[in-house]
Amino acid sequence: MWKPDRNSKKPLYAQIADHVEQRIAFGEFPPGSLLPSERKFAELLGVNRSTVILAFDELRSLGIIESRTGSGTRVSRTKWGAIPKHTPNWKRYTEGGSFLPNLPFLRRIREALAQHPELIDFASGELSADLAPVREISTLMQEKLHAPYLGYDHPQGYLPLRQALVDFLDQYRSIPTTDSSILITSGSQQSLYLITQCLLSPGDAVAIEDPSYCYSLPMFQSAGLRLFRLPVDANGIQPEDLRDLHKQHRIKMVFLNPNFQNPTGTVLSDERRKSLLELSSELGLPIVEDDAFSLTAFESSPPPPLKAIDQHGSVLYIGSFSKIAASGLRIGWMVAPNSVIQRLADARMQMDFGLSIIPQQAAEQFIRSDYVGPHLDRLRVELLFKRDLIIEAMQREWKELVSFAVPRGGLHLWCKIKPEIQESKLLEESIKQGVVFVPGTVYGSDSGYIRMTFARTRSDEIGPGIAAFARALRALL
Template sequence: MCLNRQSSIPLYEQVVNYVKEKIRTGQWPVGSRLPAQRKLAEWLKVNRSTISTAFDELAAQGLVKSAHGKGTVVINNTWGLLTDRKPANWQQLIEAGHYKPNLAIIQKINAAEFYPGIIRMGTGELSPDLLPNRKTSELLKNLNLRSFSLGYCEPKGNRQLREEIARYVAGFGIQTAPSSILIVSGALQALQLISIGLLERGTTLLLEKPSYLYSVNVFQSSGMRFAGMPMDSEGMCVDKIEAYKKNTPHSMLYTIPNFHNPTGRLMSAARRKQLLAVSARARLPIIEDDVYRELWLGSPPPLPLKADDHAGNVLYLGSLSKALSPGLRIGWVIGPEPVIDRLADLKMQNDYGSSNLSQEIARAFLHTGAYATHTAHTRAQLKIRRDYLLERLDSLFADLAEWQVPTGGFYIWLKVIPDIHAAALFQEALKQNVLLNPGILYDRDAGQYLRLSYSYASFDQMDEALRTLRRIILEQSQRSF
């Protein structure tokens, strides 16, 4: 909204009317928290004193009140003021919901990614410059729309796409049939379906520590517990898994063996064999999240765990979101047919199938070879970006941090040497238009770490962000003495 500075209505009254309209239309229901005064002043391009005056007027009208630790909260709506009926408290219902909200800092990151002028140094997706817009347009023009259905797909997804995926994964050792493949709206949906369809409440999920899954609440919302397994240079350490499985019989293991998120590590071929052997002895199911497979920057990674899974212990997750396009929302699960049948039934209950158009585009990319061509180009560009970020780290952070050179993926797992306060560093960097992913998202004990991404920000932005980050860290370390 832009306020009318030529109007005879004072600016603070225009702000009052703006907030009242948000409340009246239900966009800001009873119990919801209004934006901070500073942020609202930035949005509306007015002085903070104008917002403060408006909030005072709204409080006087009985619409909002200041709550300690919660900011300014909506307590009534204009309809409620005219009746004796108490308005519904939507906030109470939100808090009572079964599905847990994102962590507050994740919600902040999700919102801040779209701030004007922000430098996204933690984003786990390709830069818009690397997305295949032109090729996608060509493939769409060549689609036979007469034979293409805009209706629903069968429960497991477009059969032709599943046939293409079966041929694609055979190229790295996975032998499967279309009936053992489920199309999902990205790997995250696959994890949600697994959590509600295959696991009992109280099940323990063994996973790398740190891990991407600590930053989302998919499994926690279903009553799962996490048990972090340490990592070394070859990936997840397996020596404690069998003993842990004996003490917690209801267990499943989750791993990202290729270019792990957030550390960027690659699990060795020998470690993969060890993990499969442990899984077979302990009868421990494995979720193999392989969404970064195509993003190798030197040589291809070892064969997936699923390629050597002769006992049917591995559920394999793949996706086009990382290497092709996050907006297509196309991923897949490969596993034993009864398991895939169960997950397909749950998906039908959940959304009645992924987008048919997105599935057809994905099929065309795989069938025509355009996917292989695009991923080769993407790898070349990511290597240039990775090498640039490493060069700037060598120049600006040799005295402040430690890191390993990733052989693929998007991320550098940066360990800051001076003591830092992760939340304060995040907030201060955000004020200076640099958006970070602090290590505490992936491990509560990783307060000295940052997940830096070279996949999204431009070269100039990476340089500016590192210079800003260096300055903030030095200022924080000086204040700590």
């Protein structure tokens, strides 16, 4: 985001006036469009309101903008020549199209973090910088990364990486597969996007967990899919609920996160896993298994993925490095029947002609190296430490106001706020206090739940962050 240069000899108000005039000339603010209020503009730019008033006065004197009491400040319609010229109505275009924007709460959180980088971040679902294997990957790139071919790669992804993933998935997740059954993607979300766009049609009914990370992704609604919910309890979903939904709505596909589910942290029980796979085979119903968090299990080995015990080829398995190594690598994968892989690889090539070869090489070298095992051990220890820190801080600061189940893996704590409170007001008050979180309704839950991610914050920020949230909560009670 542009900011005026306080070291420049040019006055701040003049810099702002020039910047606004340039954006108007570039068509970002078409003739007749409403500008932000003086107060809002001052907040965005980090200046006094009086500075913005001077800048707007300068633009008004040139006839570039005009203000009316009660109507705000707009770009002038008459400045641009005797015969009015028509700039495309970009607002109408941006509000159109079939691909929906992110949910308002998520946009507000992103906006707050962009404006105030010092906020303590319990919202972002990723690892902190100190948990990523930066030094290990840097060493491997210096020592072993050969000069790559910088042309288009294989549609399914870099072959040595797919071959390395065959061994990795067998060793760490007990999944037997072949390189021809793996598609490399730019993370789990691209895998989900390809599935919703290529394997399903508008109007199809799909089942998701309730609450579910999938509910926060507008790609499902953008694809015209009908979402039906499977309630999650302490042992995951009930397979019989899926049977009932299938009878009523002819479910075409089910999307699950069986291990350390996002956002609740629950684990699907062994008994329900077996029943679910039997039901899937009986109905011919595909299961999309998003296995982002299994390798973060804190105290014991997690249950095997559904894919590892799938005897009928019903499961499309999705994984990623984002939650176990580095989200910036943008490396994910899908394991599926070759016919599905070929269909999705063709679609992906139409989108971007394949991923960059360099991060794929880095990922391949990392998972073949001696670093990966020690890194995963350290990751689990550090995440367990942060989990215990956030629980201790919650019990100290606001034990009487919240309840939660202790997760055995993953990055998140799913909390129920006991007193009734308006989510939007709680989020805004939390931002004022210097902390952000994700309201539970983002994931389709009833009001009163929140997701607190403990992996993104530094250890020394967790206590102060929970104290800040407690102040926000008490301020509204």
